[in-house]
Amino acid sequence: MGKNNKNTTEKVILKHDHFQTLIDLLKEREYRIVGPTLGEGAIVYDDLNTVDDLPIGWTDDQDGGVYRLKKRNDRAFFGYTVGPHSWKKFLFPSQLRLWKARRDENGFHIENDKNEIRKFAFIGVRSCDLHAISVQDTVFMHGIYSEPNYKARREHTFILAVNCGMAGGTCFCASMSTGPEATSGFDLALTEILQEKGEHYFVVETGTELGAEILLNVPHREAKKEEIHAAETIIKNTSQSMGRTMETKDIKDLLYRNYEHPRWDDVAKRCLTCANCTMVCPTCFCTTVEDVTDLTGEHAERWRKWDSCFTMDFSFIHGGSIRASAKSRYRQWMTHKLATWIDQFGTSGCVGCGRCITWCPVAIDITEETREIRKSEQTHSPNNSIKEGNNNENA
Amino acid sequence: MVDTANPFIPTQYRIQKVLGETYDTFTVELVPLQDNDGFSFLPGQFNMLYVFGVGEAPISLCSDPAIETSIKHTIRAVGTVTSAIQRLGRGGVVGVRGPFGTHWPLDDAKGNDVVIVAGGIGLAPLRPALYQIFAHREKYGRIALLFGARTPHDILYKHELERWRGRFDVEIKVTVDSAINGWRGNVGVVTTLIPGAQFDPLNTIAMICGPEVMMRFTIKELQNRGVKTENIYISMERNMKCGVGFCGHCQFGPTFVCKDGPIFRFDRINTIFGKREI
Numbered sequence: 120m121g122k123n124n125k126n127t128t129e130k131v132i133l134k135h136d137h138f139q140t141l142i143d144l145l146k147e148r149e150y151r152i153v154g155p156t157l158g159e160g161a162i163v164y165d166d167l168n169t170v171d172d173l174p175i176g177w178t179d180d181q182d183g184g185v186y187r188l189k190k191r192n193d194r195a196f197f198g199y200t201v202g203p204h205s206w207k208k209f210l211f212p213s214q215l216r217l218w219k220a221r222r223d224e225n226g227f228h229i230e231n232d233k234n235e236i237r238k239f240a241f242i243g244v245r246s247c248d249l250h251a252i253s254v255q256d257t258v259f260m261h262g263i264y265s266e267p268n269y270k271a272r273r274e275h276t277f278i279l280a281v282n283c284g285m286a287g288g289t290c291f292c293a294s295m296s297t298g299p300e301a302t303s304g305f306d307l308a309l310t311e312i313l314q315e316k317g318e319h320y321f322v323v324e325t326g327t328e329l330g331a332e333i334l335l336n337v338p339h340r341e342a343k344k345e346e347i348h349a350a351e352t353i354i355k356n357t358s359q360s361m362g363r364t365m366e367t368k369d370i371k372d373l374l375y376r377n378y379e380h381p382r383w384d385d386v387a388k389r390c391l392t393c394a395n396c397t398m399v400c401p402t403c404f405c406t407t408v409e410d411v412t413d414l415t416g417e418h419a420e421r422w423r424k425w426d427s428c429f430t431m432d433f434s435f436i437h438g439g440s441i442r443a444s445a446k447s448r449y450r451q452w453m454t455h456k457l458a459t460w461i462d463q464f465g466t467s468g469c470v471g472c473g474r475c476i477t478w479c480p481v482a483i484d485i486t487e488e489t490r491e492i493r494k495s496e497q498t499h500s501p502n503n504s505i506k507e508g509n510n511n512e513n514a
Numbered sequence: 515m516v517d518t519a520n521p522f523i524p525t526q527y528r529i530q531k532v533l534g535e536t537y538d539t540f541t542v543e544l545v546p547l548q549d550n551d552g553f554s555f556l557p558g559q560f561n562m563l564y565v566f567g568v569g570e571a572p573i574s575l576c577s578d579p580a581i582e583t584s585i586k587h588t589i590r591a592v593g594t595v596t597s598a599i600q601r602l603g604r605g606g607v608v609g610v611r612g613p614f615g616t617h618w619p620l621d622d623a624k625g626n627d628v629v630i631v632a633g634g635i636g637l638a639p640l641r642p643a644l645y646q647i648f649a650h651r652e653k654y655g656r657i658a659l660l661f662g663a664r665t666p667h668d669i670l671y672k673h674e675l676e677r678w679r680g681r682f683d684v685e686i687k688v689t690v691d692s693a694i695n696g697w698r699g700n701v702g703v704v705t706t707l708i709p710g711a712q713f714d715p716l717n718t719i720a721m722i723c724g725p726e727v728m729m730r731f732t733i734k735e736l737q738n739r740g741v742k743t744e745n746i747y748i749s750m751e752r753n754m755k756c757g758v759g760f761c762g763h764c765q766f767g768p769t770f771v772c773k774d775g776p777i778f779r780f781d782r783i784n785t786i787f788g789k790r791e792i
Contacts, residue, residue, distance in 0.1 A: 217522045220566065225547055226526055226607020227566045263773060264521045264758045378789055405762030408755050412567035419567035421522070426761070433763060434753050437592045441752065447791030455765065462768035 130342040130350075131334065133309070135319040138196065139170045140337045141279075145240040148333075150277055153209060154242030155202070161186060162202040164209070167242060174199060181362070181473065182288040183482030194319065197243055197311050200287035201472050205401030206248055207255060209239050210272045217268075217408070219420045227419070238275035244305065245283055246298030247290075247472040251401030252278075253304055257464045258404050277329065280305035282354050288362035289473030291486055295365060297470045299357040306330030310350035322350040363473060365486045366493060370467075373493060374458035378450070382491050387446035389481050394427035396475035396483075397452065402460075402468050405433070428452050453485060516611060521758045524564045524609025525550070530584060532604050536668055539635060540600060541576065541588045547607060552582030556617030557642035558749060558777040562757045563587065563599060564609030571595035572754045572772075574639035575613060579646060585610075588638040588670065614757040616777040618643040618721050619747055627655040627713035629741070631732045633662050633704055633724020637670045639749055639776075640723050644678075651683055658685040658711040662704025662728070666690050666697045685712055704728060708735040715740035721777075723749040730788050733780060746780040748787075767792055 133141070145152055152167045157174045167173065178199045180187040191198050220227045244252070256273065259266035280301035283290075292298030301308040307330040309321040322342050325331045397403040407426035412419045426433060429448050434441035442448045460468030469485065476484045517523050527544035534540050546553070555575050564570040571593060577586035591600045599608060620643060628647060632640050640659075647654055659678070663669045669688060679686045687707045689700035700707065704724070718741050722729050729748050736746060752771040755761035764771035767786035769778070786792050 222566060226528070227609075228526070229523055259760065262759050264516075264518065264760075266760055267520045267522075375785070378786070378792070404760070406755065407761065407763070408570070410567055410569045416567065426755075426763070428762065428765075436751060436753050442791045444791060451765070451792075459765070459768035463770070 129325070130347050131323050131325075131339040132342045132346060133321045133323050133334075133337060133339050135196065135321065137338050138321070141333070142167065142170060142242070144333055144336055145277060149238070150240035151237040152240045152242060154279075155197070155199070157188070159203075160188065162188070162199050164202075164204040164206065170196070173197075173243075178285070179287065181290075181477045183476050183484050184479055185288075185482075186477050193313050195284070195311060195313055197281045197309075198284060200283060200285065200290060201245055201248065201474060203399050203474065203478055205399070205472075205474070206241055206244060206252060207401055207404075209241070210252070210276070211255060211259070211269055211404065213425045215268060215423045217421045217423050219418065222417045222419075236271050238277070239272065240277040240279065242279050243281045244278050244301075245281060245472075246301045247292045247295075247470040248401055249278070249280055249301055249304040250292075250295075250297040250470040251472065254402045254464065254466055254468065254470065255404060257466065258402075261464075277333075278305045278307075278326075280308040280326075282308060282310040282350070283357045284311055284353050286357045286360045286362060287473055287477075289476040289484075290361050290471065291363040291365050291473060292471035293358045293361045294363075294367060294486075295467060295469060295471035300354045307334060310353055312346070312349055312353065320346075322346055363471075363476065363484070363486045365469075365471065365489060367467070370489070371458040371461045373489075373496070374454045377492050377496075378454070380492055380495070382488065382495065383446045383450045385491075386449050386483060386488055387444065389483055390429075390445050390449045391481060392429040392445050392448055393480060394429040395478045395480065396485075397427040397429060398425065399474040399478045400456075401472060401474070402456075402470060403427075407432070428455070449483075453488060456485070457489065516614070516758075521611065522756070524562070524570075524611050526607050527585075527610045529599075529602060529604055529606045529608065535588060535670055538592075539588055539590045539670060541586050542599065542608075543577075543584050543586050544608065544610065545584045553585050553613075554582050555579055555585070555613035555642075557620060557646055558617040558639055559613035559615050560639070560757075560776060561585070561587065561610050561612030561614070562754070563595065564611070565595055565598040565602065566607070566609075568598040569595045570609070570611075570755075572614075572757060574749075574776075576638040576641045577645075579642050580649060588635065590635050611757060614772055616773075616775055618777055619719060619779070620646050623647075623719040624650075624653045625655065625717075626745075627657070627718040629658045629660065629708075629711060629713050629718055629720045629736070631660045631662075631704060631708070631720065631722045631724070631736075633728040633732075634664065634668060635670060636723035636725070636728075636749070637661055640721060641671065641674075643721060648681075648684075655717065656685070656713050657683065658713055659687070660704055660707040660711060661686070661688045662691070662707070662724070663688070664691050666694055666699075687711065703731070705731045705735045708732070708739060716742070718745060720746045721749075722747065726750075726788075743781040743784060744779060747777055748780055749776045750778060750783075751776065 154167045259269040283299035305326040308324045409422045456468040526547040531543040560574045573587045576588045591597045752764035754764045759773045
């Protein structure tokens with residue numbers, strides 16, 4: 120992504136039939152264009168060649184444990200919310216070779232393994248996912264060490280954001296202050312407008328100089344007041360139609376106070392520890408490594424793969440797993456997302472995208488689990504939280 | 515040393531010496547395959563040791579930090595990687611990434627008494643601290659090393675303990691959980707040594723490493739004697755894949771044991787320490 124420039128915020132109009140020009144321009148600049156497309160019975164992120172690869176005229180129905188594709192009665196390019204994929208599959212591949220080595224007279228040596236990484240252009244990044252990318256930036260690039268593989272992919276990524284024109288049944292970005300409007304972290308941001316008389320255009324906001332440079336070569340005109348107003352109305356309506364809500368006030372201490380809570384036993388009865396939530400979560404970053412050799416035993420490789428705190432192996436040390444029960448593993452995941460993440464990285468680990476709710480086979484809902492814990496504090500012991508809250512500050 | 519541009523790449527070290535410690539532990543002395551600027555580390559830190567094609571394991575450094583030309587690791591062969599290191603033996607080449615993690619508070623301990631409590635192989639990451647204290651003995655008050663092993667056969671660094679016992683400026687106490695014929699020392703868990711140890715509780719820094727249950731009772735016993743919670747340091751152990759805070763495996767509440775630990779000031783984790791399955 121290019122450098123942010125505050126002077127380039129003037130909004131312009133891009134006609135839908137010029138969207139291909141935008142894609143072509145990015146291709147000319149040798150970007151690998153990826154974005155939403157139909158696949159696996161869902162809207163997934165994959166390579167885009169033309170605008171027709173977008174799920175034009177499709178939408179999705181989402182609820183706890185439910186995802187259904189549906190036809191729209193228009194030709195909207197972005198008339199759906201987020202699917203099972205997130206952009207982490209490109210920036211943080213699910214399987215990656217960290218290095219390879221060869222046996223030699225001195226034991227072994229690490230072989231040069233420089234892979235050319237094509238720069239990505241992400242088409243249609245939603246605000247929740249912009250925040251998720253920013254969260255992973257912090258995890259991988261802002262610590263003592265910078266994760267070189269992530270950095271190499273991330274640094275040259277072009278981001279075309281899309282403001283959501285509808286909220287899904289499991290969306291709660293409005294609660295998490297992560298959407299539905301893209302406010303930073305993009306090169307260009309679009310709001311799609313479809314009018315009854317057939318007009319179809321995008322209100323475009325520029326986030327960086329690079330975005331402005333690309334836009335320069337795409338036919339566009341200055342946006343009129345009413346067009347900007349129409350875009351704002353769409354975003355406002357989306358914000359007001361969130362399928363879920365999450366109360367975030369005091370959420371860190373709420374969960375720190377409730378490491379022991381009967382609700383964890385309750386959720387453990389439902390949770391299959393299948394790890395779906397961690398795979399679809401756009402911020403989950405845990406990995407394991409696998410060391411492999413070929414049949415000759417002369418070559419060895421170290422592969423990194425997405426891992427999940429829901430597996431028994433995850434916390435295994437000699438003698439057994441630290442988190443042997445499903446209860447402790449669900450608690451680890453949810454407490455990490457909503458509480459410990461804040462101490463670790465200064466932000467929430469949850470961006471309100473709702474994927475963990477939709478793709479949970481038994482429809483466990485992070486917003487509901489949090490609400491139940493909060494509710495029990497309010498009904499049972501009104502003084503308790505204050506007292507324990509003080510303890511927590513002393514800790 | 516860690517390659518900051520790519521902290522996943524190990525550096526090759528040759529096993530120069532293998533020293534049998536107990537029936538199930540051994541110490542390897544490692545020297546770099548290629549000339550380098552020496553390996554400097556702080557007491558309490560660890561390395562990730564790699565065996566070609568087998569895998570990697572986090573192992574504490576146990577040598578004298580003043581010696582930078584070689585490093586030592588005491589290993590118990592309980593897993594695939596540790597067993598593979600044992601099989602490699604002298605002359606074998608391992609990969610090293612590190613040093614990682616936090617260290618024992620040897621600067622803060624200056625001017626204070628120091629109580630070191632170790633359980634079993636937990637003595638290994640404390641040995642560099644002892645070396646450093648002995649090298650600057652005049653800077654510290656009384657030193658007590660309280661060491662508990664399962665049986666007399668499990669006593670680590672036996673010869674060194676005997677040598678240290680000959681010094682008059684350190685109190686060394688050893689106990690075993692269960693004795694065998696001919697054992698004339700203490701019998702009982704390591705916490706039984708605490709009431710009799712010589713130190714001024716109000717001016718004492720405690721450093722503890724051992725199984726979690728041993729550390730829990732040790733902390734209680736030290737607190738009973740009046741050692742302040744903020745002067746107690748413990749070394750934690752968790753599953754680790756990367757050592758640099760990326761893999762997520764070593765999370766312990768809000769901390770990553772690989773970078774916020776393994777050495778923790780106890781008051782910083784006391785709200786979660788001892789909770790089941792955190």
